[in-house]
Amino acid sequence: MADTLLVIAGCGGILIALVHAWLGHTLVLRPISGLTPTLRSVNAAVFQLSTLYWIGAGLALLGAPWFWGPEGRQIVVLGAVFIYASAAIANAWATSGRHFGWIGLGLVSVMALAGL
Numbered sequence: 001m002a003d004t005l006l007v008i009a010g011c012g013g014i015l016i017a018l019v020h021a022w023l024g025h026t027l028v029l030r031p032i033s034g035l036t037p038t039l040r041s042v043n044a045a046v047f048q049l050s051t052l053y054w055i056g057a058g059l060a061l062l063g064a065p066w067f068w069g070p071e072g073r074q075i076v077v078l079g080a081v082f083i084y085a086s087a088a089i090a091n092a093w094a095t096s097g098r099h100f101g102w103i104g105l106g107l108v109s110v111m112a113l114a115g116l
Contacts, residue, residue, distance in 0.1 A: 006065055006112060007062055012058075013055075013058035014058035014059070016104045017054035029044050029047060057084060061076070084108045088109060089102070
């Protein structure tokens with residue numbers, strides 16, 4: 001059951017990252033006007049960096065049941081939980097809980113911890 005929870009958490013984290021990338025690009029980054037091309041590129045890079053972190057953490061969770069021993073599994077899961085939980089806390093704080101992203105990120109964190 002623990003392995004299944006890690007796989008579900010990994011898939012959930014990757015799905016959240018992909019939705020974040022797509023919606024963020026179309027609804028947040030594209031409508032911003034008045035920026036120089038350089039500043040627009042920097043803004044997009046910083047915004048999408050979280051997408052890369054979440055995909056990496058999701059892939060690590062997917063591999064945790066098979067590629068690492070017990071100690072490695074614990075380190076991988078705790079690292080992924082730190083990434084997702086800190087993003088959930090920041091999202092909830094920055095939006096005063098009005099954005100749904102913190103719920104998904106929080107659920108991924110809880111599932112990953114349960115799979116530990």
